[in-house]
Amino acid sequence: MNSGSESIRFHDIAAATRRLYDVVQALQLKAEFLRPAALDGQEWYELLRQKLVPQLGEDPWLVAAVVGGTNIGKSVTFNHLAGTCASATSPLASGTKHPVCLVPMGFSDRHDLQAVFPDFALHEWTAAGAALEESDEHKLYWQTSPNLPSTLLVLDTPDIDSDARVNWVRADAVRRCADVLIAVLTQQKYNDAAVKEFFRKAGAEEKAVLVVFNQCLLPEDEQYWPVWLNTFCSETGIKPDAVYLAPADRRAAEALELPFYERPWPVPSDWGADSVGVDLSPRNLNQDLSRLKFREIRIRTLRGSLKQVLDDRDGVPQHLKQLNLASEELATASKRLSSDAVLKIRDWPSPPNASFVEEIRIWWKTRQQGWAKKINSFYDTLGTGITWPFKMARNAIQGEAVPPIEKYREAEWSAILTTVEELFDKLQWMAESGNRMIKPQVEAVLQASTRTQLIKTLKRHHTSIDFDAELKNMISVEMASFSEDSPQLFEFYRQLHNVSAAVRPMTSVVLFSLGMGPAGEAVAPLVAGAAANAVVHVVADVAGGTTAAVAGEAALSTVAGQGSGMLQAWFHRLHTVFTQRRVDWLTNLIREELLGNLPEQMQAAANLPSSSEYQDVTNAVNQLSELLEQVTETSESVHGANADLMISDVNSDSVTDRISLEDNAEPLRSQRNATQESTES
Amino acid sequence: MTAHEQLEHIALLAEVDDLTGRLTRWVDDCPAWQTAHRARALMKRLLERVHTLRFRLETPLVVATFGGTGTGKSSLVNALVGREVTTVGRERPTTTTPVLLVHPDIEPEVLELDLTAFDVKRIDAPVLRDIVVIDCPDPDTSETSATGSNLAILREIVPHCDVLLYTSTQQKYKNARVIDELIDVASGCRLVFVQTHAELDSDIRDDWKNFLSSNYEVPEMFFVDSVKALQEQRSDHRPSGDFGRLLDLLSSQLGAARRVEIRRANLLDLLQEALAHCRADYDANEPKVQELIETLEQQRIRLKESLTGQLCDELLVNRTLWERRLLSSVTDMWGFSPFSAVLRLYNGLGAFIASFTFFRARTSAQMALIGAVQGARWVKSRSKENEAESTLERLSTFGITDQQLQESRLVISGHIHSAGIDYAMSDDRRDLSQLRRRAAALEGEFLGDAGRAVDEVIEELAAASGGWLTRVCYECLFLAYLVFLLGRIGHNFFWSSFLGPIVNGSGSHEPLLEINFYLPALIFLVIWSAFLVTLFTWGLRRGLTSRIQKFAQSMAETRLQHGLFPNLEETCRHVVRDNHQLTTLLDQTTSFRRYIADPSVGFLGGRREERTDD
Numbered sequence A: 001m002n003s004g005s006e007s008i009r010f011h012d013i014a015a016a017t018r019r020l021y022d023v024v025q026a027l028q029l030k031a032e033f034l035r036p037a038a039l040d041g042q043e044w045y046e047l048l049r050q051k052l053v054p055q056l057g058e059d060p061w062l063v064a065a066v067v068g069g070t071n072i073g074k075s076v077t078f079n080h081l082a083g084t085c086a087s088a089t090s091p092l093a094s095g096t097k098h099p100v101c102l103v104p105m106g107f108s109d110r111h112d113l114q115a116v117f118p119d120f121a122l123h124e125w126t127a128a129g130a131a132l133e134e135s136d137e138h139k140l141y142w143q144t145s146p147n148l149p150s151t152l153l154v155l156d157t158p159d160i161d162s163d164a165r166v167n168w169v170r171a172d173a174v175r176r177c178a179d180v181l182i183a184v185l186t187q188q189k190y191n192d193a194a195v196k197e198f199f200r201k202a203g204a205e206e207k208a209v210l211v212v213f214n215q216c217l218l219p220e221d222e223q224y225w226p227v228w229l230n231t232f233c234s235e236t237g238i239k240p241d242a243v244y245l246a247p248a249d250r251r252a253a254e255a256l257e258l259p260f261y262e263r264p265w266p267v268p269s270d271w272g273a274d275s276v277g278v279d280l281s282p283r284n285l286n287q288d289l290s291r292l293k294f295r296e297i298r299i300r301t302l303r304g305s306l307k308q309v310l311d312d313r314d315g316v317p318q319h320l321k322q323l324n325l326a327s328e329e330l331a332t333a334s335k336r337l338s339s340d341a342v343l344k345i346r347d348w349p350s351p352p353n354a355s356f357v358e359e360i361r362i363w364w365k366t367r368q369q370g371w372a373k374k375i376n377s378f379y380d381t382l383g384t385g386i387t388w389p390f391k392m393a394r395n396a397i398q399g400e401a402v403p404p405i406e407k408y409r410e411a412e413w414s415a416i417l418t419t420v421e422e423l424f425d426k427l428q429w430m431a432e433s434g435n436r437m438i439k440p441q442v443e444a445v446l447q448a449s450t451r452t453q454l455i456k457t458l459k460r461h462h463t464s465i466d467f468d469a470e471l472k473n474m475i476s477v478e479m480a481s482f483s484e485d486s487p488q489l490f491e492f493y494r495q496l497h498n499v500s501a502a503v504r505p506m507t508s509v510v511l512f513s514l515g516m517g518p519a520g521e522a523v524a525p526l527v528a529g530a531a532a533n534a535v536v537h538v539v540a541d542v543a544g545g546t547t548a549a550v551a552g553e554a555a556l557s558t559v560a561g562q563g564s565g566m567l568q569a570w571f572h573r574l575h576t577v578f579t580q581r582r583v584d585w586l587t588n589l590i591r592e593e594l595l596g597n598l599p600e601q602m603q604a605a606a607n608l609p610s611s612s613e614y615q616d617v618t619n620a621v622n623q624l625s626e627l628l629e630q631v632t633e634t635s636e637s638v639h640g641a642n643a644d645l646m647i648s649d650v651n652s653d654s655v656t657d658r659i660s661l662e663d664n665a666e667p668l669r670s671q672r673n674a675t676q677e678s679t680e681s
Numbered sequence B: 001m002t003a004h005e006q007l008e009h010i011a012l013l014a015e016v017d018d019l020t021g022r023l024t025r026w027v028d029d030c031p032a033w034q035t036a037h038r039a040r041a042l043m044k045r046l047l048e049r050v051h052t053l054r055f056r057l058e059t060p061l062v063v064a065t066f067g068g069t070g071t072g073k074s075s076l077v078n079a080l081v082g083r084e085v086t087t088v089g090r091e092r093p094t095t096t097t098p099v100l101l102v103h104p105d106i107e108p109e110v111l112e113l114d115l116t117a118f119d120v121k122r123i124d125a126p127v128l129r130d131i132v133v134i135d136c137p138d139p140d141t142s143e144t145s146a147t148g149s150n151l152a153i154l155r156e157i158v159p160h161c162d163v164l165l166y167t168s169t170q171q172k173y174k175n176a177r178v179i180d181e182l183i184d185v186a187s188g189c190r191l192v193f194v195q196t197h198a199e200l201d202s203d204i205r206d207d208w209k210n211f212l213s214s215n216y217e218v219p220e221m222f223f224v225d226s227v228k229a230l231q232e233q234r235s236d237h238r239p240s241g242d243f244g245r246l247l248d249l250l251s252s253q254l255g256a257a258r259r260v261e262i263r264r265a266n267l268l269d270l271l272q273e274a275l276a277h278c279r280a281d282y283d284a285n286e287p288k289v290q291e292l293i294e295t296l297e298q299q300r301i302r303l304k305e306s307l308t309g310q311l312c313d314e315l316l317v318n319r320t321l322w323e324r325r326l327l328s329s330v331t332d333m334w335g336f337s338p339f340s341a342v343l344r345l346y347n348g349l350g351a352f353i354a355s356f357t358f359f360r361a362r363t364s365a366q367m368a369l370i371g372a373v374q375g376a377r378w379v380k381s382r383s384k385e386n387e388a389e390s391t392l393e394r395l396s397t398f399g400i401t402d403q404q405l406q407e408s409r410l411v412i413s414g415h416i417h418s419a420g421i422d423y424a425m426s427d428d429r430r431d432l433s434q435l436r437r438r439a440a441a442l443e444g445e446f447l448g449d450a451g452r453a454v455d456e457v458i459e460e461l462a463a464a465s466g467g468w469l470t471r472v473c474y475e476c477l478f479l480a481y482l483v484f485l486l487g488r489i490g491h492n493f494f495w496s497s498f499l500g501p502i503v504n505g506s507g508s509h510e511p512l513l514e515i516n517f518y519l520p521a522l523i524f525l526v527i528w529s530a531f532l533v534t535l536f537t538w539g540l541r542r543g544l545t546s547r548i549q550k551f552a553q554s555m556a557e558t559r560l561q562h563g564l565f566p567n568l569e570e571t572c573r574h575v576v577r578d579n580h581q582l583t584t585l586l587d588q589t590t591s592f593r594r595y596i597a598d599p600s601v602g603f604l605g606g607r608r609e610e611r612t613d614d
Helices: A004-031 A043-055 A072-084 A127-132 A164-178 A191-203 A225-234 A252-253 A274-277 A285-290 A294-310 A316-340 A354-365 A370-398 A402-435 A438-445 A448-463 A467-483 A487-495 A517-524 A530-535 A546-556 A564-595 A597-608 A613-639 A640-647 A652-664 A668-680 B003-028 B032-058 B074-081 B150-160 B175-185 B204-214 B227-235 B242-255 B256-317 B321-334 B336-360 B364-370 B374-387 B389-397 B402-419 B433-465 B467-505 B515-541 B544-557 B566-595
Strands: A062-068 A099-102 A121-124 A140-145 A151-157 A180-185 A208-216 A242-247 A261-263 A342-343 A506-508 A538-543 B061-066 B099-102 B119-122 B131-135 B163-169 B189-196 B221-223
Touching: A004 A294, A004 A316, A004 A613, A043 A164, A043 A294, A043 A316, A062 A072, A062 A164, A062 A191, A062 A294, A072 A099, A072 A151, A072 A180, A072 A208, A072 A285, A140 B131, A151 A285, A164 A191, A180 A191, A180 A285, A191 A208, A191 A225, A191 B175, A208 A225, A208 A285, A208 A294, A225 A242, A261 A294, A261 A597, A261 B163, A285 B003, A294 A316, A294 A613, A316 A402, A316 A438, A316 A597, A316 A613, A342 A402, A354 A370, A402 A438, A402 A448, A402 A467, A402 A564, A402 B402, A438 A597, A438 A668, A448 A564, A448 B256, A448 B402, A467 A564, A517 A652, A538 B119, A538 B227, A546 A668, A564 A597, B003 B032, B003 B256, B003 B566, B032 B256, B061 B074, B061 B150, B061 B175, B074 B099, B074 B131, B074 B163, B074 B227, B074 B242, B150 B175, B163 B175, B189 B204, B189 B242, B204 B221, B221 B242, B227 B242, B256 B402, B256 B433, B256 B544, B321 B336, B321 B433, B336 B467, B336 B515, B402 B433, B433 B515, B433 B544, B467 B515
Parallel strands: A062 A151, A062 A180, A099 A140, A121 A140, A180 A208, A208 A242, B061 B131, B061 B163, B099 B119, B163 B189, B189 B221
Antiparallel strands: A099 A151, A242 A261, A342 A506, A506 A538, B099 B131
16 A cells, blocks of 8 residues: 555545635635525534644544533533533533633644644633633633643533523534543433434444443433434434433532443343343443444544535535526526616717807818818808897897707606606515515615615706706718718808708616626627627617617718708707717716726626636545545545554654554454453353 | 394404404505505405405314424323324324314215315214314424425315414423424414423423413413323223313313404404504514605705705896886886886886897796796797797796616615606606706696785885885985976066066066977986985895795795606605505504403413514
8 A cells, every 4th residue: 555645545535625615715716796595504614624724634633522412411421531620510501602622731732722623712721610701702721631642632612502602613613623421311312303413413423432321320220321323313314323321410520520421322132121230340431431333433533524515415516506507597696687687778968059060160170271261250240240139139138048958958857857757666575576585686776765875866966967068079080080081061151041950869778687688789899809798888779779870870861962861860960869878868877976896896796607716616526535435435444443544644743643642542443342241250 | 143243243253354444444455555455365365255255153162283293182182072082192293184073963064165175073072062173294203394294284174274283292382393383373363372291291381381471372271181081081081180171171271262362363364464464564664665755855955955045046037127116116106206216217117128138038037037927928829839848948947857866766766666656757767858848847837826925025124115105205306306496488488588577577588498408307216216216225135046046045945846746746745655555454453462362261262462483
């Protein structure tokens, strides 16, 4: 057996686990929109964090923890293990609030205890009562114990079933990082739901379990314990490595003289109430614990935890599957929503033709030279001079005339309000018919204060717009493109006064789109490539359809000298361009002020499974399961006992240390058999 | 039962009836608010239960065991009846089918329980004379509440129970599952606290009581050894210790006399808890409604400000109208005199010319100025024409624009959404006509107030500038010219052309004054009176601006009775009223529960009024 390659494989596993831990967190951040279940508190994640990341890649040690329901003698059992009153006992329930840990001599020099118990604030043990004090912080009291093998840590834990739920969290944390559980059970509690739940998880993680039935009425209960244990094992899937009975003897418990009687498990077929007598000598729990096969258990629990992490039903794959499902659900929902997420703006006001004409005249003037310019300006001055008195009279009678562009401003504000109102209607509809992921996001947008704020902002922006400049800008751009080698320019100018009322353009705004569905199709031809990912769009099409616009352009370019027809088409275009610019402005503002990056988030979340973060996790899982499989195969093909090579060569000191320990200590089971034989003989 | 006791019972019953009656009325008067709907749904279900309870007053109390597995529920029941009627075991869970113990004299059918789900046993035990006992399955071995699980069975039974015997042990008294379940079952039940396994465990009653006392009334706890008690009874001894006391109390204190009391206490518990639940829900959602009310109020203020502002502007512009009103009011005050006749004439002429403009009076300020009488006539004639047109016209000339309407609708609909009020703004979102009508009505109301205020201002101004000193001055000045004119004409007519020559005998008759005289005299009369009128009106106009500003101030202090959304405002008021009613009901129930049906009497405990944990 090539131990070198084995250790490399071990390193691979440690590295892969750590990578998995990292990418899972990255994915969680990425998937925020899908409201995934929090990682904290998920069994597989906690295993990864509390057990695998701190323990893989370290030299081996074993964590044994006394666990069980409240007030059934966990601390008493622990004290028997410690040989001293290390953890305070109390007749009242849920006494122990914080774990107490016995650490072998020198362990804390070789290892970082904090890394072993990442969730706990470590305190050196001072008095047994300290662990009884309530506090919000998770504390762990540790004490070095000379009686322990150098690689064994023993813990007393808080309960798993009292109303102080913080105790459960602490017990769960200890359970995950433990390799051996000393399960304290009583006839009242062995079938309690909370107890079963706790140990079912331990069973799945393949922990070594020593069962202690405490407070037994001996000898009456001799006939019951196999039934109890049977129920317990079938409910939790645990295969106990040893079973002990302890009598209900309060005085002995207090004096640290409680006898622990070992019982065979599974119960031999010839076992009966009368076979009890043969093994009445109590065992020393501490010694039995020291005789456990450390390496085997260590590997088993690490592998068990890894298996749990990679489990299809409870591990990362399930988490991924859920993310995938949520993502699909979101995609379906948003596809459904986007088909209705088109906002049609019907009555966006047409800008006044008079303003267009005026701007075009001004533009024209700037391009004229020489005598033409002089003549023009002469006529202009003359015209102004003649009309001045009339204008004055009109102003005096009717008041100052409102410039047409100001009228347009008012009309546009009206249209903006209507649009915003419809937008909110649409969003409300989305919130009502959207799913659990979309709803809260949209609801946040729908808050009353948001609306007031939005109107204020819009109004501020809207009043600060210089429409004249806007118009001038557009005209100069459009006219420049029009005038390029266009022979009809003068004809066009001559006809300017003929312009009749323009057709009102109709505009559509697509709020959410994933590039599919009717809305997506409407957007796709109009925005190219990368822009299709942007989700708020303006689609302007002139009433009568896009064909009208196309025909207009054709008329412009081909039918020269067609006079008013060309003019009409050209103005049509001007209107459309102007309206489009205005609606663009509005949608950009709405997007900035109201929707934020909600549409993009939605799209990204709907496409989560194709994101690199998701792929990273999938790869990490695959790699890890492959490695795990290889290890399992080799260890099975070679020999169960050799599997521990997986973690050998890491720390030669501890290996020798451990081997020496195993040399003295025969396996527990054979030892007991030997005792039996001796008593029989 | 003595006559006095009977009367007392009837009185208590009547009080419960009164309370439920009030509750029913409260339930029926539901504002269009989602939180209120939720509360109603809850209370309706509860009230149904109240009604069935009224018919159950004659049936015996149902006492059931409640506690974790292995806490000796079955042992306790066996010990209570003094024989083994339900299985006791050391395997968990032991009891999966509930056992119903009924005295042979009681027909189990009256209990309205689904008897097929029970193992019914007719036992002739003294303790069962007035009560029925149910041995329930445990709440803590089932990991889910799926049908058929112990937890599901337990939850089926508990609503029918009146008293729960809550058993626990040293190991189990802090069991989270049992505690959680207790929170659910304890409302509507009296509790008896029993620590079992006295033969093995230490006495933890103090700690237990301490632990429970934040949420429950814990009057007394029993520490019993059921096994010993059963043995004692079998050997015809009276059970000793706590068990004996428990047995006595169960036999003597749960009789017919206390049935009503206990059931009513349970009922009040339920009502109080439900109301407290509603209260919490209201508290969580009411601020949003307050916000809506606030916004509505703000909008009303803004509306009024804009109306007032516009009105003032226009009032300041329309000085001629002011003048006319002022003049007519001054002349009314002065009665007939030469100068006032001139003023009247001037005003009448002006009014005659202005009457054309009246019919063209388009701005609301002009309306207000024309005054209530003329204005009303004008409005009537106009409204006969086309109401919609006039409304729109007035709107377009006055403060409330469509944009404003749209803005406020947008803001309000947001608040309605957050507050969860069921109120359809309008079927067609683009249709503003309804809002416009509301705005016009509002404006009409506002102008009515404004018109009255303007009248007052004019009266005041007229009184200030039409004092007697002013009047005397003007009259004198005007009369001076008239006197001079009359003097000259009279001198010419009587003296120089007629009497003078006769008296003097000179014989030279001056000719009578001709048109050459009268024309300029008339012209100067006109000029003089015009000068005086101008002077007077100038005096009238002085201080007008400051008056109008003062007027605006006073208008701003008045309050618009309604806003743009009267129905919504009504709904909001309804919600506020509803909220107050709920508070009152809760207070009543709480005090009722505390004083009339004190639940912590004797050995029966129950839920506390205020949970400290929520």
